[in-house]
Amino acid sequence: MKSYLAAAIQLTSVPDLQKNLAQAEELIELAVRQGAELVGLPENFSYMGEEKAKLAQGDAIALESEKFLKKMAQRFQITILGGSFPVPVDNTGKVYNTTLLIDPNGQELARYYKVHLFDVNVPDGNTYRESSTVVAGTQLPPVHFSEKLGNLGLSICYDVRFPELYRHLADKGADIIFIPAAFTAFTGKDHWQVLLQARAIENTAYVIAPAQTGNNYARRLTHGHAVIIDPWGVILADAGEKPGIAIAEIKPTRLEQVRRQMPSLQHRVF
């Protein structure tokens, strides 16, 4: 593994596929101009909108999102995580909430279908029933082993509340954990940063958390604060509340240092 720059992209995705891809492309280019070699996009980067509208365009969103990721990876010679986008599941009328990791040749490295679905009545009065349109994945997420970039573990948004999933990634050797999200503004203000720092600290791993921000559609407000966190839990970069990027250096020496100073992964009893 070498030292390199990683970027977490922050978007306000709306119910307009082409507009979102154009916004994403601009920010990917900005990250690349600053030297990023690993770039993450947030959950639902290519489409945020009413569940029904999303389903109706499911095939087009899936096709265009995957094409876009491969194009960006090849054009800019980066490894890119397509935080998530819907992929229709045969004979169900529903989709998988899917995250995809693509290499600079445009080849798929890893794929994960979100396991934990956000079926929550948020105390601000908004109700979320992700399971009404999404089929839950049944497989734990993969870790992609990369000589150059370190071992990259995948997850999506609401997963962040389930530490056992991240312990699995740590068991598989994850050095860097992706947590792309579209956190609600209401839960985000109290939980987002704490949960992300906890996952970084307890697994002594970098966390790259691309995010949705602002008013995506109707009453849907997302929290923002795409961040990159080091294995000690220190926030290295925070994109704030506007669309933009958080960019930071991922260093193998820092990983080794923290794992030496705090060898908690080696002291596990259960």
Ligand SMILES: O=C(O)CNC(=O)[C@H](CS)NC(=O)CCC(=O)C(=O)O
């Ligand atoms: O809302 C949309 O339009 C698209 N949906 C999402 O992006 C997903 C599923 S509803 N959001 C979350 O998982 C939020 C989790 C969260 O906020 C928490 O755990 O507190």
